[in-house]
Amino acid sequence: MQRNTEDLMTALAPMFARVEPRLQAAKYVRAVMSDLPKRNGWTIAEWVGDRSPDATQRLLSRASWDTPGVMSAVRRFATSRLDAAARPDSLIVGALDESGQEKKGTATAGVKRQHMGCAGGIDNGINTVHLAYVRAGAGHALIGARQWIPAEQISDPVKAITTGLPLEVRFATKGELAIDLLVDAYADDVRLDFVAGDEVYGACPALRAFLEERGQAYVLRIRATFTLTLGAGTCLTCEQIVAKYCKQKRTWTIRSAGDGSKGERTYAWAWIATADTTHYLLVRKHRTTGELAFHYCFIPAGRPVTLALLVAVAGLRWPVEECFEFGKDLFGLDESQVRLYQAILRHTVLVMAALAICATSAAQARRRTDTQAPPPTSPDQRPPAEPGMVPLTVAEIKRLFNAATTRTPTLEHTAHWSAWRRRHQARARWFHQRTRLATAYIQLT
Template structure:
C-alpha cells in the first residue's frame, strides 16, 4: 500500500524497518501458507461486498510482466499485452469480479509453457511442484472459474476476448454450469444463422443478415461517463447462442461478440450490452494493480514466490477497491452540464473516492504520515480538479453530439 516506486523484497523490507530482506523473502518462498486458500479468502471478501449488484460479470484476461533474464518461471519471448508486442516476460491469466459499482481481481494463474513444464531440470529450478501440469491460458481461466463454482462465488455471466472464446472446452464448461457469456470474437469467427445454410464469417453475417433498421443505439455508463454505440444482435441456429455486434457511432468501427444465454434465463439486448461492457474493468484492475500495488514489480524467480506475490497484491487491491465501491454509494450525484453553452459552476463538487485515493488515506491512517493536513489537502484538491475536468469533458461531448447530428 506504500508509495514506493518499486515494490520488491528489498524495498519493502527497508520500508518496513527490517535490517535485511530475509523476512520478506521468507514470506514469499518458505513460510507455511496455503496460497490457493489465500486467494479464496480474497475472492470471498470481494464477493461478500459486491455481490448485491444487479449485474455481476467474471471478466477474463491476461497480463504480462517484462523480464530481462531467463531464470524466472514462465519467462520466454511471447506476446506481452502491456507493451503491445512480443517481448521477454511472464504472462498470467486473471479473473476480475466486475459490477457497475466496483470491481477487483479475484483469481490468477501463472502461464508456464509446455516445454518448460516438460523439462525436469527447469521445473526443479523454478520450484514447480509435481502436481502442477501444463495448462493453456483458456484452461487456466477454466481452473479459476472451477474454483469459483466450487465455492459458490461464480457470477452468472462471463466476459472475455477472442483468446478464450476459441476454447470449446471453456465454452462447454460454462454452458454445463449454466453460466452465460459474452465473448469478443474476430470478424473471421464462424457462426450458423440459418438451418442448413452452413457456417459463415461474422463479417459476412453482418453484410447478409443485418438490415439498416436493425441497429439500436444503446448507452452504458463507463469510467468517463455515458458511452453510446449502435448494437445489433442476430440469432443463430442454436436458440441459446447469439452474435452481438457493436458499431462506433463516429468512426463506424465494428466489434463482434459471441453470446450464450442459459436455458430458462430471460435476456434482453441491453443485458448483453452491459455484460459486454463489463469486460473492460479487468484492464483497470491491471492498471491499479501495477501502478499502485506493485503487481508487476516482483523480482522473484520461483513459481511459489511469484504466486504469493500476486495474491498479496490482489489482497491489497481488494481492500481498496471494496472501500472505494462502498464510498461511491455515499457520494452525491455528479454535477454535469446539460447544454453546450453552459458555464462551469463555481464548485464542481468532488469525484468519488478512487482506489488510489483510498490507498493514500490508508497510509495516512496506518503510518501517520505527516503533515496529515497537507496530504489531505492534496487528496481534496485532486478530487475537485478531476470533478472540474469531468464537467468540461461532458460539455465537450454534448457539443460534439450536436455537431454530428
C-alpha cells in the same frame, strides 16, 4: 479502510502455520499499499522496518503457508464486501483476462518471448490469467490468478526444478486456466450472472462447453473469422453476417457500454440470433471509425434476454483492465523481482489482497462521497456553480490511508539500510570480479 484491513488479515490467519510468516504477510500487504515508488524485497523490508530482506524473501519462497487458501480467503472477502455495497439487482460479471510482466533472461518460471500487452507486442516475460469480480455500480477486484507456463518448460526436468514448478503442474492453455479459476470461484459459492472475456477466451471450445454445461451465461469476444450457423443451416463468418444482415441503418442501435472517465462510452450495436435459440452474435461498431467487434453470447433456455442486457455485460468486461492498471500502478502487481513459481504466485495473491482492501473500501464509500452535479441536458447549458466531487476512487482511498497511517523512518533506520545496500553491492561486485578472473584464466590456458 482500517477495519477492512484488519478483517481480511484475520481471515488469512488460519492459512499460516506459524505466527512469524503471518505477521510478515501483513507487513507485506501494507507495504505494497504504501507510496513506495518501487516494490521489491529490499524496499519492502526497509519500509516495514526490517533490518534485512531475509524475512520478506523467506515469506515468498520458503515459509509454510497455504497460498491457495489465502487466495480463497481474498476471493470470499472481496465478493462479500462488493455485494454488500451494491444494489441487490445489479449485474455480477466474472471478467477473464491475462496480465503480463516483462522479465530478463530465462531463469524465471513461465518466462518466454510471447505477446505481452504491457509491452505492446512480442517481448520476454511471463503471463498470468486473472478472474475479476465486477459488481455493476459498486466496484471490482481480482479474485483469482493462474500463471501460464509454456509446455517446453514443464517438460524440461532441469528447468522445472530450477524454477520451482510443482509436480502437479501440467500444460494448460489460457482458456483452460480460466476454467480452473472458475472452478475455484464456484467452489467458494461465487455467483456470476455472466462470464466475459476477450478473443483468447472466446476462441476456447473447452471453456465455452464448460460454461454451457453449467448453464452459465457468457458474452465472449470472438474474431471476425469465427463461424456461426444461422437459420436454415447457413454457415457464415461474423464479417459475412454483418455484410449480409446489417446493411440498413435501422439495424443498429446506439447504446452506452458504460461510463468512462469522461462520460458514457456509446457505440452502435446489433444482435443476430443463431439457429440455436440460446446463442447470439452481438456486434459493436465504433461510431466514428466504423471498427467492428464481435461477441458470442450464450443465454440458458428460458432466461429472458435483451440487447440492452448483452450490451451492459459487454461493457462490464473492461473493469478487469482497470484492475490491472490499479494493481500495477498502485500496488506493484508487475514488480515481483522473484523467479520461482510459488514466489510469483505469493506476490500476486498478496497484491490481490491489498487491491481487495482498497477496492471494497472505495465501494463502501461510493454513495456517500459522490456529490457530482447532475449531468447537462443541452449543449449550451451553463456549468454549475459547484460541480461537486466524483466518489472516492481506489487511488484516492490508498492516498488518504497512507497520509493517515504512514510513519517517518528514523535516521538510524535510514542509515542502517544505506550501509546494508552498499555492503551488499560491494559483496556482489567482488563475486562478479572473481567470476571474470576465472573466465579470463580459462581463456588464457
